[in-house]
Structures are given as structure tokens and as C-alpha cells.
Amino acid sequence: MSRPLNPPTNRLKAVEAAKQEPSVRIKNFEEVVLGYTEEQALAEASRCLNCKEPKCIEGCPVGVDIPGFIELIKQKNYVAAIAKIRERNSLPAICGRVCPQEEQCQKSCILTKRGEPVSIGRLERFAADIEQINGIVVSPVNVSMGKKIAVVGAGPAGLTVAADLAKLGYQITLFEALHCGGGVLVYGIPEFRLPKRIVQSEIDIITKLGVEFRPDALIGRIFTIEELFAKGYQAVFIGTGAGLPKFLCIPGENLNGIYSANEFLIRVNLMKCYDFPKSKTPIKVGKKVAVIGGGNVALDSARCALRLGAEEVSIIYRRTRNEMPARQEELENADEEGIIFRYLTAPLKFNGDEEGNVKSMETISMRLSDEDGSGRRHVVPIENSQAIIDVDTVIVAIGRTPNPIIQYTTPGLKTEQGGIIANDASFKTSLEGVYVGGDIATGEATVISAMGTAKIAAKSIHEYLSNSKKS
Numbered sequence: 001m002s003r004p005l006n007p008p009t010n011r012l013k014a015v016e017a018a019k020q021e022p023s024v025r026i027k028n029f030e031e032v033v034l035g036y037t038e039e040q041a042l043a044e045a046s047r048c049l050n051c052k053e054p055k056c057i058e059g060c061p062v063g064v065d066i067p068g069f070i071e072l073i074k075q076k077n078y079v080a081a082i083a084k085i086r087e088r089n090s091l092p093a094i095c096g097r098v099c100p101q102e103e104q105c106q107k108s109c110i111l112t113k114r115g116e117p118v119s120i121g122r123l124e125r126f127a128a129d130i131e132q133i134n135g136i137v138v139s140p141v142n143v144s145m146g147k148k149i150a151v152v153g154a155g156p157a158g159l160t161v162a163a164d165l166a167k168l169g170y171q172i173t174l175f176e177a178l179h180c181g182g183g184v185l186v187y188g189i190p191e192f193r194l195p196k197r198i199v200q201s202e203i204d205i206i207t208k209l210g211v212e213f214r215p216d217a218l219i220g221r222i223f224t225i226e227e228l229f230a231k232g233y234q235a236v237f238i239g240t241g242a243g244l245p246k247f248l249c250i251p252g253e254n255l256n257g258i259y260s261a262n263e264f265l266i267r268v269n270l271m272k273c274y275d276f277p278k279s280k281t282p283i284k285v286g287k288k289v290a291v292i293g294g295g296n297v298a299l300d301s302a303r304c305a306l307r308l309g310a311e312e313v314s315i316i317y318r319r320t321r322n323e324m325p326a327r328q329e330e331l332e333n334a335d336e337e338g339i340i341f342r343y344l345t346a347p348l349k350f351n352g353d354e355e356g357n358v359k360s361m362e363t364i365s366m367r368l369s370d371e372d373g374s375g376r377r378h379v380v381p382i383e384n385s386q387a388i389i390d391v392d393t394v395i396v397a398i399g400r401t402p403n404p405i406i407q408y409t410t411p412g413l414k415t416e417q418g419g420i421i422a423n424d425a426s427f428k429t430s431l432e433g434v435y436v437g438g439d440i441a442t443g444e445a446t447v448i449s450a451m452g453t454a455k456i457a458a459k460s461i462h463e464y465l466s467n468s469k470k471s
Contacts, residue, residue: 012114014118014119015119017034017119018033018034026337027307029192029307030191032193035129036123041073042074044119044123045118045123047111048071054067056105057105059106060088062089064087064089069085073123073126079134081127090163091447091451093132094199096122096125096129097125097198099447100327101119105121106118106120136204141166141169141210147171147465148170148171149234149461150173150228150235150237151172151173151236151239152236152238152406153241154181154203155182155185155239155240156448156450157239157241157437157438157454158174158176158239159174159182159202159206162206164455165462166209175217180200180215181199181213181215182199182203186269186270187265187266188297189269189300190269190304196269218405220408225238225410226410226411235464237437237457238434239438239454240403241450242440242443244403245260245262245396245400247398250348253396255350255356256356258394259395260396261298268283283308285308285309286393287312288392289302289313290316290361290389290391292347292396292397293316293317293397293398293399294317294324295324295326296326296330298395298397299339300330303333306338306339312340315339316345316346317344318344318345318346319343319379321341344366344379346381348364350391350394351388357392360389360390363386363387364381364387365381366382400444406421413434419440420441420442421440437456438454
């Protein structure tokens with residue numbers, strides 16, 4: 001858990017952040033990556049070339065002035081640095097931890113032509129953590145538009161829309177179905193990747209802008225979208241995410257000991273089963289655990305299972321490592337922790353014991369086909385390659401779709417395949433005054449992508465209400 005001292009300044013190599021040792025961290029739920037010290041942050045910031053035409057900004061879905069805030073870190077003006085980030089990003093402490101910067105802003109860094117990109121995410125986290133330590137100051141909103149907006153869902157998209165529109169002077173009510181805000185940030189991402197105190201701190205900042213937060217408020221049940229307009233809201237933003245799990249639909253999937261990743265991670269993260277009996281939420285995890293899937297949710301599930309006492313945890317993925325959608329950093333962390341990866345493998349059925357508990361899984365080996373006309377390689381089963389794997393817990397993490405409750409209770413709201421609410425480039429729906437953002441508008445994506453859609457929607461709502469004659 002020690003932090004390296006006197007980090008060298010090397011234009012071509014990024015400064016590494018310290019992490020908990022694998023043998024230690026698999027026994028706790030504390031944050032794995034420890035973040036930069038001031039010395040490390042200054043060394044890494046010094047690598048930024050402050051390009052005249054910074055491509056890194058183009059790679060950021062919310063358009064943060066990246067060279068601008070890094071330059072302020074170089075000057076040790078950390079208050080100004082976090083203020084610069086917050087001009088475009090209302091959740092910097094979160095994004096600095098969970099955004100796939102390697103596929104976005106850092107991918108566009110000019111240093112990648114000869115070496116490693118500037119660690120933009122680590123520097124963003126550093127600035128946000130300094131703000132947390134020194135105390136967050138929220139400037140009051142001194143303007144009022146005199147108009148009310150309902151934001152449905154307090155996940156990354158809803159929080160972003162609420163913050164952007166509150167700063168413009170709108171009266172915002174944020175409706176959340178759960179007892180706390182954050183959405184996937186609190187129920188989906190484990191404590192060791194994103195501490196919940198960080199999420200709550202970011203939410204607190206948004207409520208200090210004047211946003212009214214209403215938990216335990218499931219829209220589609222307590223109010224319909226039509227009833228929100230009847231209550232005086234002049235626009236509605238829907239950001240309810242993708243919380244409905246997909247299943248394999250193979251024999252034996254209803255056996256005891258088989259979880260959807262949603263249920264498993266909600267019990268772990270939101271209900272804190274790892275702190276049982278204090279948390280009053282138990283969970284049973286066996287000795288041999290199999291996780292089906294290859295994304296970040298699958299890796300999160302596998303690493304949680306390991307921390308809950310499993311002796312052997314395997315990721316079952318039907319393609320190769322090259323096709324896995326999970327972040328490279330999380331794959332490396334999982335490798336260090338001893339997670340087993342079974343590539344080119346797909347489940348066929350689950351077998352149970354006399355008491356209805358899962359005891360084994362029949363799998364088949366796969367191969368990748370030649371590229372088709374679109375350049376995609378499909379997976380093809382290999383004949384007579386069936387195998388039996390002993391398991392006593394299975395977690396299915398093959399994706400999620402939107403919960404359809406709002407779609408079912410809102411006449412005239414058009415939807416597309418997969419339950420996505422139909423929308424245009426401005427994220428306007430088929431109903432006047434109703435906008436969407438995040439996973440319910442695009443399908444399952446990243447936190448920062450959801451925030452990017454929400455910023456566009458917030459701008460669209462502002463333009464709509466500014467031109468509207470409604471009082």
C-alpha cells in the first residue's frame with residue numbers, strides 16, 4: 001500500500017498511482033487505487049504539452065478544458081483547477097475514478113505517438129480529492145427562470161441535467177425510485193472502485209444548487225409523466241438508465257445460487273451485504289463461482305465474489321480477451337487478484353442437486369469466424385467440445401436493458417427496439433416537453449457517455465423553455 005517517492009518526470013512514461021497489494025485488497029472493500037500524491041500529480045501534469053489544438057478535449061464527451069485544468073495544477077492552483085473542470089463536469093470525483101479515459105480523452109493525447117498519454121483521469125481525481133479534503137464551496141444561484149422541471153432518475157444523466165439547469169435558474173425536482181441518489185453509481189459499481197461517500201458528496205453539491213431531491217419516488221407508479229405536467233412542471237427529463245437484467249434463457253437458470261449481476265451487485269453495493277450482520281442483508285457465495293460475461297459489470301461481480309470469500313472465481317466469456325469490453329485497468333486488477341479467465345467458452349445449461357442448488361455448468365468451446373462484410377467476427381460453437389465445470393454460485397452479467405415502466409404508463413411515448421425511448425439529435429422524445437438521456441436513450445453505455453447526452457438534453461430543454469410561451 002506504499003506510495004512511490006520522488007517520481008521521475010519522463011515525457012514518454014506516465015506516473016503510476018499506488019494501489020493496495022492484491023493479497024491485502026482481496027480481503028477488503030476499500031479503494032484499490034490510492035490516487036496521486038501532490039508530488040506525483042505535479043510530475044504527471046508537467047508531461048502535458050499544452051497543445052495549441054488539443055485533441056483530448058474532442059475525446060471528452062462533456063468537453064472539459066483538459067489542458068486548462070492541467071496547467072492550473074502545474075501552478076498548484078488546485079481551487080481554480082477543480083473550478084475549471086466543474087465548468088463542464090458536475091461529477092469530477094466520480095469520473096476521475098470510473099471513466100474509460102484510455103478510450104476517450106487519453107486516446108487522443110499526442111504523446112501516444114511515442115509513449116504513454118497524460119493520465120488525465122488520475123489528475124482529474126487528484127483535483128477533485130483535494131477539493132473534498134479542503135471543503136467544497138458551492139456558489140449560490142442568483143438567477144431564477146421561474147419555471148419548473150422534473151428530472152426522473154438520479155443517476156449520472158439525471159444528476160448532470162439537474163446541475164446544468166439549476167445553474168441556469170430553473171426550479172428542479174429530482175425524482176429517484178431508490179432511497180438514495182446515484183443510480184448505477186451506488187448500486188452497480190463496487191466500493192473498491194468508487195466509494196459511496198464520493199457519490200454522496202457530489203450529490204450534496206448538486207442539491208446545494210437548489211435542486212429538490214425526492215427519493216422513494218417511482219415515476220410511473222406515484223405519478224405518471226402526464227401527472228407531472230399537470231402539477232406544473234413545464235418540461236420532463238427521463239434518465240432512468242438500464243436496470244433490467246438480461247438472461248441466458250438456458251436450462252437450469254432458475255436453480256438456487258444463480259444470480260443476475262443486478263441482484264448480486266445491489267446486495268453487495270447498495271445493501272452492503274459484505275458488512276452483514278450489521279447491514280442486515282445476507283448473501284450466499286459458494287467456493288467456486290462462475291461469472292458469465294466480459295464487461296465491467298462481470299469483472300465487478302467477480303472481484304466482489306472473491307472478497308466475499310469465494311476460493312475460485314472464473315470469468316466465462318465466449319470471445320477472446322481482445323474483444324472484452326471491460327476496461328484494461330480493471331482486467332489487470334482482476335488478473336492480479338487471481339480471477340481465472342475462460343475465453344472462447346459459452347454455457348449450455350446448469351445442473352442442480354436434489355435440493356435445487358446449482359452444482360455444475362455444461363459449457364461448449366467456441367471459435368471466432370472469419371470477418372463478415374461489416375468486419376465483425378462471429379462466435380461459432382466447436383462440435384463435441386462440451387465440458388463440465390463445477391460451480392456452486394453463478395452470476396449472469398450479459399447486459400441490461402431499460403426498465404419499461406415509464407414507457408408502459410406514458411401514452412404516445414415512442415420506443416425503439418430494446419425498450420429505448422425514441423429521441424432525436426437534441427434528445428427530444430415524441431412528446432412535447434419530454435427529453436431523455438443516458439442508457440434509456442442510447443442503450444447501455446458508460447457513465448461519462450450518459451453525462452454527455454444529458455448535457456445536450458439540458459441545452460435542448462433550456463432552448464425549448466426559453467422559446468416557450470408557457471408560464
